[in-house]
Amino acid sequence: MVSIDIPPHPWWKPGLDLHRGGDSYAHLLSATRGLLDAVAGVDAPEAVLAEVAGEVSRIAGRLNSYTTSDESQIAGTRMDLPGRGHPLVVPYRTTSWTSVRMTAEVTFTRIHLGDGGAVHGGVTALLFDEVLGRFANHGRQPARTAFLHVNYRRLVPLDVDLDILTKVDRAEGRKLYITAELSHDGTVLADAEGLFVAVSAQ
Ligand SMILES: CCCCCCCC/C=C\CCCCCCCC(=O)SCCNC(=O)CCNC(=O)[C@H](O)C(C)(C)COP(=O)(O)OP(=O)(O)OC[C@H]1O[C@@H](n2cnc3c(N)ncnc32)[C@H](O)[C@@H]1OP(=O)(O)O
Incomplete structure (x- = not known):
């Protein structure tokens, strides 16, 4: 991605680190977008869907134990990543x-x-x-x-x-x-x- 000097958002906390999560967050975001694409296009046997649902729920639970305030979340502030690094954008x-x-x-x-x-x-x-x-x-x-x-x-x-x-x-x-x-x-x-x-x- 091209590095561009984007001026700050008025609601960012002063000194907010815009690279929180580093490459690991970038990989998580990319994998999450890949998961959404896979779910949107899937037609698999119910047993496969049930097994994958269990795995995804377990992963979500693991991340949920790190949920933070909206001012401190990484999503939406990673200007170096596609869609500001937000999975819904x-x-x-x-x-x-x-x-x-x-x-x-x-x-x-x-x-x-x-x-x-x-x-x-x-x-x-x-x-x-x-x-x-x-x-x-x-x-x-x-x-x-x-x-x-x-x-x-x-x-x-x-x-x-x-x-x-x-x-x-x-x-x-x-x-x-x-x-x-x-x-x-x-x-x-x-x-x-x-x-x-x-x-x-x-
Ligand atoms: C660490 C941080 C982690 C977080 C991550 C952050 C990352 C940030 C990075 C990047 C961010 C980019 C994200 C994109 C965001 C996209 C933006 C949205 O989606 S915002 C949500 C949707 N919008 C609403 O929910 C507005 C709801 N409405 C309101 O709040 C008010 O109605 C508001 C503010 C729009 C206006 O209200 P008034 O009370 O301030 O002002 P009045 O007097 O009503 O209007 C001012 C002038 O505007 C005209 N006006 C207002 N509404 C109008 C309309 N619908 N059509 C035409 N004129 C209108 C009026 O006629 C008036 O004009 P005259 O000054 O008299 O010339």
Whole structure:
């Protein structure tokens, strides 16, 4: 992954170590995403499913004994990893960042499949809220999504590298309007406009 100097998020604790968990957390995240893809695509005998369910429950129980506060969790703060290192966030990879323009790449996988071989529309909206929301916050005052308008222009494929372009459109007082496009080989598959309203720091 390209190393990019991303400005801090306003809700991070000062001095937060953004590499907590090191390579081991990166491997755990990658293995977890692999597990989700495997579950999403599985059709196995019940005995196999029962055995695997037991193993997964045992592993979850082991991690649960280390559950921490949301301010101290690793997930969401590993900017060096796809999707900020959060297992639920679509694993986009930031490729460039200025205060008004951000580019990223994303490859959807089996867990993101809706039907008809295409990505679920809610997952596309999740991706847009994430990239717009992140861009609305890092290096700025904290802000929340007031609205998110998504245009679904083409089916979004799995297992293909796609491009994301995010831009600040305009600022009006506390309101920041941000747009984004998801494209493949120059063809726009979906685009979005979001309004983000700055809020007081908590
Ligand atoms: C160690 C840490 C570990 C944690 C990991 C952290 C890692 C961090 C890294 C990266 C983070 C990136 C993550 C992405 C996050 C994505 C962002 C989200 O999903 S946020 C959640 C979804 N959104 C909500 O839940 C908002 C709920 N709504 C509200 O809170 C309020 O409604 C809010 C703040 C949006 C506005 O409320 P008001 O009271 O502050 O302001 P009012 O006066 O209502 O509006 C201000 C202006 O905005 C307009 N406005 C508000 N809502 C509007 C709307 N829906 N449509 C049009 N205009 C609207 C109004 O008309 C007004 O405009 P006029 O100033 O008069 O010109």
